[in-house]
Amino acid sequence: MERPSNGSSSTSDSDASSSSSSDSASASPSPAPEAEPADAREEIMDATYHVLCEEGYAGLTMRAIAAEAGTSKSLIHYHFDTKEELLLTFLERFLDRLDEWLVEIESETDDPEARLLAFVDRFVVQPADADRQAFWRAVLELRLQAAHQEGFREQLKANNDAIRSALASIIADGIEDGTFREVDPETTADLVLDALEGARTRQATLGPEEAPLTAREAVREHVLDDLVREE
Amino acid sequence: MERPSNGSSSTSDSDASSSSSSDSASASPSPAPEAEPADAREEIMDATYHVLCEEGYAGLTMRAIAAEAGTSKSLIHYHFDTKEELLLTFLERFLDRLDEWLVEIESETDDPEARLLAFVDRFVVQPADADRQAFWRAVLELRLQAAHQEGFREQLKANNDAIRSALASIIADGIEDGTFREVDPETTADLVLDALEGARTRQATLGPEEAPLTAREAVREHVLDDLVREE
Amino acid sequence: MERPSNGSSSTSDSDASSSSSSDSASASPSPAPEAEPADAREEIMDATYHVLCEEGYAGLTMRAIAAEAGTSKSLIHYHFDTKEELLLTFLERFLDRLDEWLVEIESETDDPEARLLAFVDRFVVQPADADRQAFWRAVLELRLQAAHQEGFREQLKANNDAIRSALASIIADGIEDGTFREVDPETTADLVLDALEGARTRQATLGPEEAPLTAREAVREHVLDDLVREE
Amino acid sequence: MERPSNGSSSTSDSDASSSSSSDSASASPSPAPEAEPADAREEIMDATYHVLCEEGYAGLTMRAIAAEAGTSKSLIHYHFDTKEELLLTFLERFLDRLDEWLVEIESETDDPEARLLAFVDRFVVQPADADRQAFWRAVLELRLQAAHQEGFREQLKANNDAIRSALASIIADGIEDGTFREVDPETTADLVLDALEGARTRQATLGPEEAPLTAREAVREHVLDDLVREE
DNA sequence: GATGAATGAGCTTTCATTCAT
DNA sequence: TATGAATGAAAGCTCATTCAT
Numbered sequence: 001m002e003r004p005s006n007g008s009s010s011t012s013d014s015d016a017s018s019s020s021s022s023d024s025a026s027a028s029p030s031p032a033p034e035a036e037p038a039d040a041r042e043e044i045m046d047a048t049y050h051v052l053c054e055e056g057y058a059g060l061t062m063r064a065i066a067a068e069a070g071t072s073k074s075l076i077h078y079h080f081d082t083k084e085e086l087l088l089t090f091l092e093r094f095l096d097r098l099d100e101w102l103v104e105i106e107s108e109t110d111d112p113e114a115r116l117l118a119f120v121d122r123f124v125v126q127p128a129d130a131d132r133q134a135f136w137r138a139v140l141e142l143r144l145q146a147a148h149q150e151g152f153r154e155q156l157k158a159n160n161d162a163i164r165s166a167l168a169s170i171i172a173d174g175i176e177d178g179t180f181r182e183v184d185p186e187t188t189a190d191l192v193l194d195a196l197e198g199a200r201t202r203q204a205t206l207g208p209e210e211a212p213l214t215a216r217e218a219v220r221e222h223v224l225d226d227l228v229r230e231e
Numbered sequence: 232m233e234r235p236s237n238g239s240s241s242t243s244d245s246d247a248s249s250s251s252s253s254d255s256a257s258a259s260p261s262p263a264p265e266a267e268p269a270d271a272r273e274e275i276m277d278a279t280y281h282v283l284c285e286e287g288y289a290g291l292t293m294r295a296i297a298a299e300a301g302t303s304k305s306l307i308h309y310h311f312d313t314k315e316e317l318l319l320t321f322l323e324r325f326l327d328r329l330d331e332w333l334v335e336i337e338s339e340t341d342d343p344e345a346r347l348l349a350f351v352d353r354f355v356v357q358p359a360d361a362d363r364q365a366f367w368r369a370v371l372e373l374r375l376q377a378a379h380q381e382g383f384r385e386q387l388k389a390n391n392d393a394i395r396s397a398l399a400s401i402i403a404d405g406i407e408d409g410t411f412r413e414v415d416p417e418t419t420a421d422l423v424l425d426a427l428e429g430a431r432t433r434q435a436t437l438g439p440e441e442a443p444l445t446a447r448e449a450v451r452e453h454v455l456d457d458l459v460r461e462e
Numbered sequence: 463m464e465r466p467s468n469g470s471s472s473t474s475d476s477d478a479s480s481s482s483s484s485d486s487a488s489a490s491p492s493p494a495p496e497a498e499p500a501d502a503r504e505e506i507m508d509a510t511y512h513v514l515c516e517e518g519y520a521g522l523t524m525r526a527i528a529a530e531a532g533t534s535k536s537l538i539h540y541h542f543d544t545k546e547e548l549l550l551t552f553l554e555r556f557l558d559r560l561d562e563w564l565v566e567i568e569s570e571t572d573d574p575e576a577r578l579l580a581f582v583d584r585f586v587v588q589p590a591d592a593d594r595q596a597f598w599r600a601v602l603e604l605r606l607q608a609a610h611q612e613g614f615r616e617q618l619k620a621n622n623d624a625i626r627s628a629l630a631s632i633i634a635d636g637i638e639d640g641t642f643r644e645v646d647p648e649t650t651a652d653l654v655l656d657a658l659e660g661a662r663t664r665q666a667t668l669g670p671e672e673a674p675l676t677a678r679e680a681v682r683e684h685v686l687d688d689l690v691r692e693e
Numbered sequence: 694m695e696r697p698s699n700g701s702s703s704t705s706d707s708d709a710s711s712s713s714s715s716d717s718a719s720a721s722p723s724p725a726p727e728a729e730p731a732d733a734r735e736e737i738m739d740a741t742y743h744v745l746c747e748e749g750y751a752g753l754t755m756r757a758i759a760a761e762a763g764t765s766k767s768l769i770h771y772h773f774d775t776k777e778e779l780l781l782t783f784l785e786r787f788l789d790r791l792d793e794w795l796v797e798i799e800s801e802t803d804d805p806e807a808r809l810l811a812f813v814d815r816f817v818v819q820p821a822d823a824d825r826q827a828f829w830r831a832v833l834e835l836r837l838q839a840a841h842q843e844g845f846r847e848q849l850k851a852n853n854d855a856i857r858s859a860l861a862s863i864i865a866d867g868i869e870d871g872t873f874r875e876v877d878p879e880t881t882a883d884l885v886l887d888a889l890e891g892a893r894t895r896q897a898t899l900g901p902e903e904a905p906l907t908a909r910e911a912v913r914e915h916v917l918d919d920l921v922r923e924e
Numbered sequence: 925g926a927t928g929a930a931t932g933a934g935c936t937t938t939c940a941t942t943c944a945t
Numbered sequence: 946t947a948t949g950a951a952t953g954a955a956a957g958c959t960c961a962t963t964c965a966t
Contacts, residue, residue: 537884622895657887659891661883663894677884681875
């Protein structure tokens with residue numbers, strides 16, 4: 001076989017300390033935060049990430065990626081048969097990071113209220129963090145494109161379901177232990193997720209303003225407070 | 232299909248001068264519902280709308296627009312110097328329609344609760360309405376692009392502010408007349424708008440499912456019920 | 463409509479005198495012997511012909527054709543959507559020329575024997591005529607490619623049938639008027655055509671040598687003499 | 694299918710050393726009928742043959758050959774510096790097989806008439822034998838390309854001369870022993886060879902039809918019958 | 925106003941080839 | 946021998962745009 005297979009790297013990511021930046025834990029779900037060249041595929045993913053942030057989806061050409069990665073277009077095609085395959089792989093990795101987030105949140109605290117807020121904080125971008133903003137916008141563009149492709153929608157859907165379930169069970173846990181009043185966990189989860197997505201979109205289209213912060217406040221005020229109120 | 236592609240809508244359109252005709256109430260915010268060609272610019276806007284719905288943003292080429300409009304690319308360039316200008320104009324018109332909606336909502340009822348729900352209904356797309364879904368997705372792509380362009384962001388922001396103000400004042404009215412409990416109208420408005428935007432995004436990326444409907448329910452349950460509750 | 467339709471030029475080709483070269487009558491069936499630019503499509507056909515002769519099928523790239531025609535690749539794609547369409551059009555014209563040849567031969571003489579020889583002379587290339595040799599080789603390559611394309615084979619077949627019928631009826635005429643002895647006209651026609659094709663192939667692969675001339679002699683000796691012999 | 698793609702032909706191949714095994718008599722002139730890999734070059738030749746048959750000349754890429762051979766492109770380049778060299782080597786082998794055929798024919802019978810027919814049968818492809826048809830077409834494309842290369846023409850010419858001589862001396866033998874009437878053996882040989890080549894070309898461009906069979910009949914009727922007739 | 929013709933930049937992709945191991 | 950990784954050149958094609966009429 002001449003071209004490397006798609007095998008998922010089995011190396012653990014727990015030794016994040018080797019990453020030179022301490023923020024990697026709660027940082028952006030960029031698929032490639034490694035510093036050293038590691039392997040070519042990784043470098044290409046890296047470059048894809050950077051181009052996506054800096055030029056947007058429209059500027060995400062093979063040429064730009066190759067230039068950013070410091071290689072040739074041909075090499076990219078050597079590792080990823082088509083651009084589509086490249087983008088799908090990229091998106092896959094991104095979604096995988098999101099999954100990892102869910103685990104992290106659950107391992108941080110047991111308090112449902114704290115968990116819910118932690119959840120919100122993860123999916124909201126600080127106004128100052130221009131990079132991560134650009135990334136979320138780019139990923140949104142990417143998802144919009146990917147949605148056209150039959151077969152990738154399922155992946156998006158599966159990922160969305162995973163996130164939703166995670167949030168819903170946080171809420172369900174809160175209900176069970178009496179912290180929250182009785183609501184439909186899934187409906188509430190949808191509301192929160194939609195609000196966060198909407199806030200990010202607002203930020204992507206209107207600028208870095210405080211959009212997601214107000215979203216956080218709104219969720220706290222209207223959802224959290226509502227959940228914990230005495231009926 | 233929402234708008235006959237060949238003009239000649241069966242209902243009388245002779246009173247086209249009064250652009251705020253009541254039939255537009257539940258219609259899509261398409262920028263070009265006129266029946267007779269009016270002028271060329273209008274026809275081009277029309278074609279843009281159709282191509283956007285049918286082919287998505289990626290398929291929105293000058294060639295496609297010209298073909299749909301039944302004219303030549305040259306003529307489009309005669310009316311709009313660049314593609315950018317064309318799209319910006321198109322987006323402008325779209326935003327203007329949204330403004331008109333706001334007026335309509337306010338003239339329909341005085342009850343704050345009803346107004347708020349009417350608001351939500353406008354900005355939510357029925358699962359069955361494939362055309363309008365495609366349109367919202369396309370407009371989202373469009374806004375994402377436009378956001379790159381310094382100077383257009385202000386317009387998007389102004390429009391967003393207008394919508395937000397409208398919703399906020401509906402809420403403020405409700406507070407004033409005692410229907411709603413005391414909350415910050417703007418924060419609440421943001422939450423609602425974000426939730427709707429997020430729901431539409433979910434729909435655009437995951438499929439026509441019931442996304443926006445659950446959003447509606449969630450808003451009703453968590454926001455409205457919360458607003459009207461006895462403290 | 464933006465792109466010119468495929469309409470066959472209705473202008474007569476009988477005024478070949480305006481062509482500056484007198485050999486155009488029995489010359490190569492090149493699809494574009496016109497001197498003045500005429501129309502762009504024609505110029506492209508012209509360039510295709512020249513590139514094909516000079517570089518062979520392998521060198522027949524859009525770039526080369528554009529360079530030869532002194533235009534841009536884009537323009538070629540403006541007139542012919544794909545390279546395939548271009549080549550097919552080119553081949554079509556070539557086949558049309560062959561058809562015209564058949565008519566010409568029939569109008570030149572009534573004598574079956576002379577006709578048969580005229581026929582052979584048309585489809586044989588003089589060793590000195592390097593251009594026409596290159597062309598026949600190129601056309602052979604072209605036909606080999608076109609044969610892969612379902613739907614074009616029919617055209618090749620139709621053309622082959624036309625030529626075969628023409629030759630067969632020359633022979634049949636000869637039989638009828640007693641010039642030739644009784645043979646199956648179609649079998650004989652096939653033999654002659656195959657021999658000519660084979661000779662051209664020999665020339666194309668082995669060099670300009672006298673291949674087709676010996677073929678002519680062989681046909682005369684083994685076919686013609688055989689046909690006119692007293693049984 | 695003519696040659697098992699996975700080696701292990703059911704008949705014993707142990708005497709592979711005597712490459713002129715009699716089973717090759719009616720086989721295709723494929724340059725690589727050996728069963729066990731022998732050496733790498735052989736396997737590459739083998740793969741070339743298969744790709745050529747299945748994909749045609751246009752699909753004969755180094756990648757395809759490597760894939761078919763189950764090795765890497767690099768290895769092919771190790772054995773053959775350039776693609777050109779590879780193809781030329783391949784063509785050489787093919788021509789060598791043709792030479793072997795000539796010997797075989799001569800050893801089969803002494804009767805000039807039978808020999809001539811055997812000759813024709815070898816160089817004609819049965820309509821049902823799709824594989825060998827594809828191969829002949831591919832070889833024709835190959836020869837057309839090779840002809841461009843100064844220095845290889847000589848090889849083609851030498852081979853052609855060998856075949857022609859063989860056929861001519863069959864005819865000459867026939868004349869000598871009184872079976873055939875007095876003709877110029879070389880001219881007659883050319884006619885027969887051209888007719889066969891032409892028929893194969895017709896088959897390659899127009900389809901598997903009965904082209905070569907009619908060619909056989911025509912040769913028998915117009916050449917053989919003519920040769921043996923009483924003057 | 926309106927058109928067809930023409931262009932140049934750039935796109936994704938493929939190919940034969942090379943090089944370090 | 947044998948390979949995977951990498952490359953530069955070139956391929957066909959699309960796009961927004963311009964220009965003469």
